[in-house]
Amino acid sequence: MVRSRGRPSLGRQRIEIRRIDNSGRRQVTFSKRRNGLFKKASELSTLCGASVAVVAFSSAGNVFAFGQPTVDAVLRRFDPLHADAEAPAPAAVEDGGDDVVVADPEELDALRRAEEQTKAQVAAEQARMRDVGDKVTQAMAGSPLWWEADVEALGEAELPEFVRALERLRDSVRRHASTLPSTASPAPAPAEQEEEVPELDVSDYSF
Amino acid sequence: MVRSRGRPSLGRQRIEIRRIDNSGRRQVTFSKRRNGLFKKASELSTLCGASVAVVAFSSAGNVFAFGQPTVDAVLRRFDPLHADAEAPAPAAVEDGGDDVVVADPEELDALRRAEEQTKAQVAAEQARMRDVGDKVTQAMAGSPLWWEADVEALGEAELPEFVRALERLRDSVRRHASTLPSTASPAPAPAEQEEEVPELDVSDYSF
DNA sequence: GCCCCTATCTATAAGTG
DNA sequence: TCACTTATAGATAGGGG
Numbered sequence: 001m002v003r004s005r006g007r008p009s010l011g012r013q014r015i016e017i018r019r020i021d022n023s024g025r026r027q028v029t030f031s032k033r034r035n036g037l038f039k040k041a042s043e044l045s046t047l048c049g050a051s052v053a054v055v056a057f058s059s060a061g062n063v064f065a066f067g068q069p070t071v072d073a074v075l076r077r078f079d080p081l082h083a084d085a086e087a088p089a090p091a092a093v094e095d096g097g098d099d100v101v102v103a104d105p106e107e108l109d110a111l112r113r114a115e116e117q118t119k120a121q122v123a124a125e126q127a128r129m130r131d132v133g134d135k136v137t138q139a140m141a142g143s144p145l146w147w148e149a150d151v152e153a154l155g156e157a158e159l160p161e162f163v164r165a166l167e168r169l170r171d172s173v174r175r176h177a178s179t180l181p182s183t184a185s186p187a188p189a190p191a192e193q194e195e196e197v198p199e200l201d202v203s204d205y206s207f
Numbered sequence: 208m209v210r211s212r213g214r215p216s217l218g219r220q221r222i223e224i225r226r227i228d229n230s231g232r233r234q235v236t237f238s239k240r241r242n243g244l245f246k247k248a249s250e251l252s253t254l255c256g257a258s259v260a261v262v263a264f265s266s267a268g269n270v271f272a273f274g275q276p277t278v279d280a281v282l283r284r285f286d287p288l289h290a291d292a293e294a295p296a297p298a299a300v301e302d303g304g305d306d307v308v309v310a311d312p313e314e315l316d317a318l319r320r321a322e323e324q325t326k327a328q329v330a331a332e333q334a335r336m337r338d339v340g341d342k343v344t345q346a347m348a349g350s351p352l353w354w355e356a357d358v359e360a361l362g363e364a365e366l367p368e369f370v371r372a373l374e375r376l377r378d379s380v381r382r383h384a385s386t387l388p389s390t391a392s393p394a395p396a397p398a399e400q401e402e403e404v405p406e407l408d409v410s411d412y413s414f
Numbered sequence: 415g416c417c418c419c420t421a422t423c424t425a426t427a428a429g430t431g
Numbered sequence: 432t433c434a435c436t437t438a439t440a441g442a443t444a445g446g447g448g
Contacts, residue, residue, distance in 0.1 A: 011421020012444045017250050029444080030255040031415085036442060037251055040244045040425095041261070043224050048237040049266035054248070055285045059256035063285060075282060078262045078270060218438025219427045236427080238432085243425060247442095 030058055038066040051077065237265055245273040258284065 020026040034056055041052045045068040053067040053074035065071045227233035241263055248259045252275035260274040260281035272278045 009420040012423055014423060017253050019256055020254050026255050030257060032443065033251045037247050040247055044240045044244055046224050047227050048233050049226055050237060051264040053262045055260045055281055057258040074262055216429060216437040219440055221440060239426060
């Protein structure tokens with residue numbers, strides 16, 4: 001009841017465009033703005049029939065991407081990596097206004113149906129597989145505990161990379177999980193299950 | 208002169224998020240929003256210390272790109288060794304194409320965005336895992352890229368368990384890492400710019 | 415992390431030069 | 432194409448659950 005009298009909120013405040021010091025706040029902002037950016041990209045693509053790809057690495061090293069029609073499709077088309085010259089060779093400079101691109105409402109509707117179909121499949125699969133532990137073990141069967149032996153073979157140069165890759169994979173899996181219907185089992189979380197990676201000092205690698 | 212009495216302008220009007228029919232208007236919108244998108248990307252990068260790349264093809268075929276620190280830097284990091292990858296066509300859904308739109312365009316747009324985002328992330332993870340995998344795979348030859356198939360095969364119920372398995376693996380790797388000599392090689396902090404982003408055409412930063 | 419809320423701030427549609 | 436204006440639609444900071 002701190003705000004019994006005044007306004008319930010000060011509303012949006014103006015901020016300077018420079019690195020946000022507070023880590024938590026920075027992460028929240030990253031999330032919000034990343035979504036906003038993806039939405040803008042999506043709208044640009046829909047409104048103007050453009051192909052757009054956005055790739056963002058958080059300072060923690062997580063990757064996020066959006067693409068229309070697909071990130072890969074756009075990047076392949078862009079492809080300054082493999083191609084040599086700057087010659088863009090954009091081709092058709094004229095826009096008759098009837099290009100066959102973009103998402104027509106029908107396409108979106110189809111996507112929506114596809115989504116529901118996927119959900120249904122997952123739901124069915126979920127009902128069928130009640131035994132979690134066994135399923136996972138089975139998924140990794142064939143090479144049980146392969147890492148315990150193989151990790152020893154890795155050089156020190158690969159280890160930090162490997163650790164971070166695993167963490168990204170972990171987060172990816174979590175995000176994937178949150179996409180599925182009914183977030184039933186949020187994982188008991190026996191002990192530590194945080195995020196971020198302050199341990200390794202590889203705070204911002206690149207290669 | 209028509210503006211004789213009322214307001215000099217009606218101000219911004221609301222528009223539906225769907226392809227703009229008028230070619231000229233669409234072009235104007237593309238310019239404005241493209242700049243807005245780049246600005247947002249720039250702000251995200253500055254505020255959160257993120258690496259961001261945006262590539263956009265106008266329906267006319269012209270390319271525009273923005274990147275922090277550089278487009279190619281981000282794309283290389285994102286798409287390390289994409290070459291040997293399979294080309295998973297969007298798959299998606301086929302639609303008769305004769306159905307009438309039923310759902311709200313905005314809603315579908317958001318839905319499509321969410322789906323694309325998820326798929327893009329999965330693709331990104333797989334791409335990165337392939338890269339790390341190139342080094343790691345040798346160490347664990349015999350179980351090639353087991354996760355690529357398994358992650359997708361897992362249902363919602365199994366995911367939390369899988370996440371924990373990954374964390375155990377991570378810790379295992381870390382323990383091993385701690386037994387090795389120092390592994391420090393922090394990358395130099397990238398210069399940050401909050402400035403405006405003119406408009407980067409391929410011809411401006413040709414490789 | 416997610417959603418919701420409010421009060422603002424910011425991007426931008428439309429129009430003009 | 433750009434620049435500038437106006438007035439409003441949309442994005443989002445801050446805070447709570």
